[in-house]
Amino acid sequence: MATTYTLGRQGSIILIWNGSRIDIQDVTDFTTHQEIQTQRVFPLNKPPVEFNTPAGWRGTFTIDRGNSALDTIFNDDELAFWNSNTISSGVLYCYIQESDGSTSKFEYSGLTLSFSNAGRFTAESVVSQTVSFFASQRRAI
Template identity: 30%
Template structure:
């Protein structure tokens, strides 16, 4: 049918898996948002002939996660990471895998490697409002694995 499945919506790429070599699969409940973008270094050279030359250098990826809090999974993961840091333990290797349901029915998988996770917002607790928590990431690479 014309007009159906003409673009992706958020839930098409909704399966996200985080693996930490120190703790195994990371379960953070109720992820409601995920964004990612490539990081680029933009170089510019202006030789004496006046012709402007440009080059872009790939410099990893970054992104954010949003969660509507429903349990202690976010707090526990980052509390454990903080405790490991203060215990002098080395950080684990972290990977993020995103599975996308493509419009043609196929499935694509993308893996972010050399990931660092950063807690950004533990949430605001107010009356009858939901508590939204946020964390971000930076990654060295993004590759297609399926």
């Protein structure tokens, strides 16, 4: 029996950084939420009015480290900044297999990354790494 609910394993992400696809193996967690800017108006002749304007998207993803891809990205970006004041950017794509067989596709553009957790190395344990991101915009593709 097929479920009508989305399971985490029905989602996948692809990272394009500085124009190159990055091999981020074994993504184990992906979280995202919309940022908003709350606007308020206080007219003299009626109650206050509040509305929200879009202010980007923020999120994280976690991988079980299978290669040095993330370490290389952050190493190269840091060197580029200190050597030539270059700030890197990218695009993140999220694909979700829907229960009706279709695929929802989202593009997160204007992407910036930070290495929230570069890994904890202990004997007999898988090393997990976490990246936080901000995207200026998300759009369905």
